[in-house]
Amino acid sequence: MTRLESLSTAGMGTGGIGTGGTGNTEPTRAPVGQVLRLTRPARGRLCSAILLGAGAAGSGIALLATSAWLISRAAQHPSVVALGVAIVGVQFFSISRALFRYKERLVGHDATLRLMADVRANVYEHLEALAPAGLSAFRSGDLLARLVGDVDTLSDLMLRVVPPFAIAFVVGIPTVAFLWYFLPAAAIVLAVALLLGAAFVPWYALCLARRRENRQAAARGELSASVVDLLEGAPELVAFGATDAQLARVSAADAELTRIATATARTAGVGAGLLTLLTGLAVWGILLVGVPAVHSGRLQGPLLAVLALTPLAAFESVMGLPAAAQCLERVRHSAARVFAVTATPPVVADPEVPQPLAPAPHNLRVRALRARYSSERPWALDGVDLDLSPGRRVGIVGPSGAGKSTLAAVLLRFLPYEGSATLDGAELEKLAGEDVRRVVGLAAQDTHIFDTTLRENLLLARRQASGDAVDFAVERARLTDWVDELPAGLDTQVGEHGARMSGGQRQRLGVARTLLAGFPVLILDEPEEHLDGVTADGLVEDLVDVTRGQTTVMITHRLAALRTMDEILVLDGGRVVERGTHGQLVTAGGFYARQWERESRFTEVRETRFARETAAERPEIATERVL
Numbered sequence: 259m260t261r262l263e264s265l266s267t268a269g270m271g272t273g274g275i276g277t278g279g280t281g282n283t284e285p286t287r288a289p290v291g292q293v294l295r296l297t298r299p300a301r302g303r304l305c306s307a308i309l310l311g312a313g314a315a316g317s318g319i320a321l322l323a324t325s326a327w328l329i330s331r332a333a334q335h336p337s338v339v340a341l342g343v344a345i346v347g348v349q350f351f352s353i354s355r356a357l358f359r360y361k362e363r364l365v366g367h368d369a370t371l372r373l374m375a376d377v378r379a380n381v382y383e384h385l386e387a388l389a390p391a392g393l394s395a396f397r398s399g400d401l402l403a404r405l406v407g408d409v410d411t412l413s414d415l416m417l418r419v420v421p422p423f424a425i426a427f428v429v430g431i432p433t434v435a436f437l438w439y440f441l442p443a444a445a446i447v448l449a450v451a452l453l454l455g456a457a458f459v460p461w462y463a464l465c466l467a468r469r470r471e472n473r474q475a476a477a478r479g480e481l482s483a484s485v486v487d488l489l490e491g492a493p494e495l496v497a498f499g500a501t502d503a504q505l506a507r508v509s510a511a512d513a514e515l516t517r518i519a520t521a522t523a524r525t526a527g528v529g530a531g532l533l534t535l536l537t538g539l540a541v542w543g544i545l546l547v548g549v550p551a552v553h554s555g556r557l558q559g560p561l562l563a564v565l566a567l568t569p570l571a572a573f574e575s576v577m578g579l580p581a582a583a584q585c586l587e588r589v590r591h592s593a594a595r596v597f598a599v600t601a602t603p604p605v606v607a608d609p610e611v612p613q614p615l616a617p618a619p620h621n622l623r624v625r626a627l628r629a630r631y632s633s634e635r636p637w638a639l640d641g642v643d644l645d646l647s648p649g650r651r652v653g654i655v656g657p658s659g660a661g662k663s664t665l666a667a668v669l670l671r672f673l674p675y676e677g678s679a680t681l682d683g684a685e686l687e688k689l690a691g692e693d694v695r696r697v698v699g700l701a702a703q704d705t706h707i708f709d710t711t712l713r714e715n716l717l718l719a720r721r722q723a724s725g726d727a728v729d730f731a732v733e734r735a736r737l738t739d740w741v742d743e744l745p746a747g748l749d750t751q752v753g754e755h756g757a758r759m760s761g762g763q764r765q766r767l768g769v770a771r772t773l774l775a776g777f778p779v780l781i782l783d784e785p786e787e788h789l790d791g792v793t794a795d796g797l798v799e800d801l802v803d804v805t806r807g808q809t810t811v812m813i814t815h816r817l818a819a820l821r822t823m824d825e826i827l828v829l830d831g832g833r834v835v836e837r838g839t840h841g842q843l844v845t846a847g848g849f850y851a852r853q854w855e856r857e858s859r860f861t862e863v864r865e866t867r868f869a870r871e872t873a874a875e876r877p878e879i880a881t882e883r884v885l
């Protein structure tokens with residue numbers, strides 16, 4: 259368990275976030291103590307930044323006090339020798355203030371950036387552990403806001419929350435003691451003013467802003483989610499004329515966030531105004547008690563200016579406290595959103611001491627397998643048996659929702675299960691997920707293509723792969739002819755989500771990436787999904803051809819591709835209702851036979867129509883298949 263994970267589970271629970279994407283009941287604010295514990299790894303640097311900040315604030319107070327004494331004493335026309343120490347003091351404090359402030363910024367930001375890098379890495383590691391089933395509880399845009407915006411907000415804890423309060427405390431006590439030495443009444447006035455400025459004003463500003471701060475993190479997440487939905491769904495929104503409605507959602511979310519920011523700035527202005535008022539009152543209060551002290555001889559004349567002007571510098575250390583209190587409230591909300599992610603347990607957790615993976619060849623054996631996505635939902639798989647010995651190829655068919663993709667998720671260690679699923683005799687739940695996924699690879703129906711070159715997309719599978727290995731994977735996926743026609747070849751940019759590629763090319767690129775990885779066991783999960791009939795048939799037939807001799811699970815609705823499979827399983831309602839070879843299932847007269855008859859008739863009609871249309875347009879061509 260990571261440090262951030264342990265912090266989030268202590269006192270917060272799981273936030274009510276399930277794995278089924280049914281919503282969450284995460285707390286709106288994290289406890290202050292829990293948030294402050296985030297600073298533990300950077301405690302040394304944070305203390306150094308606080309001391310340096312206190313040095314800068316103390317130098318500022320000393321500079322103003324020394325300057326006030328120097329000007330007042332100079333008005334009495336003493337000898338230059340009597341002013342020498344004060345002149346040197348002014349020079350020293352002016353230089354030291356700048357040096358302290360520079361060093362404090364340097365150390366403070368270094369500590370903050372190191373801590374934020376650690377926090378963001380921990381959040382990402384937990385998101386990786388949640389993928390893919392556990393992420394369905396969050397909207398993608400909101401997740402992005404948590405990983406970026408909310409983690410960035412946590413940086414205020416190190417820069418704008420802890421240091422201002424600590425510096426005000428460290429500087430305030432010596433300043434009051436300094437005034438007490440010369441005139442106790444003046445020290446009391448300053449102490450009362452500083453106490454009001456450091457406690458009451460931040461509390462009042464926080465009370466004004468609390469309701470808005472409660473909404474700010476959620477509003478930022480809603481805006482991010484709405485913008486991501488708009489960008490990712492732009493083609494569909496334009497096609498169905500729904501762009502205006504989505505833009506209105508984005509505008510409403512932006513307007514809400516703007517109102518919150520405006521109100522927050524207004525509250526900060528109120529806090530600054532109250533502190534300015536207290537500063538003036540402190541100066542006047544010290545003058546009221548200081549002037550009689552001068553007349554009575556209890557206080558030297560030049561020291562009156564020192565005492566009267568000291569509050570101007572002392573209040574610089576509390577001027578940022580109202581904003582710091584607001585930042586603390588904002589940090590607590592953002593921390594709650596981050597902790598809600600890290601407190602969500604992985605759907606499948608690795609064992610504390612995983613069993614070592616046996617060497618190749620690998621055997622997968624499934625017996626009485628049961629799996630579901632949550633305890634409230636019915637079994638997606640119920641009593642499935644499957645044998646995958648080296649080189650064996652199995653086809654999985656069935657209606658939508660029959661459990662085909664669930665079976666792939668279990669074999670990849672993405673879902674927990676009951677029954678038995680062993681890899682080389684070891685239960686999958688006793689193996690590390692990464693070890694299982696080094697053996698079992700997936701070519702999914704929704705292949706994600708990154709906005710980079712074809713080569714970089716392929717090398718994600720195996721970074722150190724040679725050029726020959728890449729070319730061989732491209733050839734096996736039947737992409738060589740297309741790549742050769744590209745001016746830049748494999749260095750061609752494909753665009754976001756492979757926008758510059760056809761659907762078939764995207765699917766083949768995903769298959770090539772999987773083949774390049776060299777998985778001993780390959781799962782092809784409906785790779786023809788979202789493709790037209792001709793393209794889908796060509797892709798599936800090619801996949802059947804390139805996976806000969808490799809342990810393969812082919813999940814598909816295209817039955818023609820399964821004729822050469824060693825065994826075919828028909829799933830319905832999570833159960834195996836038929837199994838056998840293509841010939842056996844066709845003669846059995848069950849679901850498979852009916853689907854085969856329907857597919858054969860459809861294929862015949864489609865090919866006849868395509869041939870007629872092509873012959874009418876170009877008589878010299880009888881048929882043409884386009885990928």
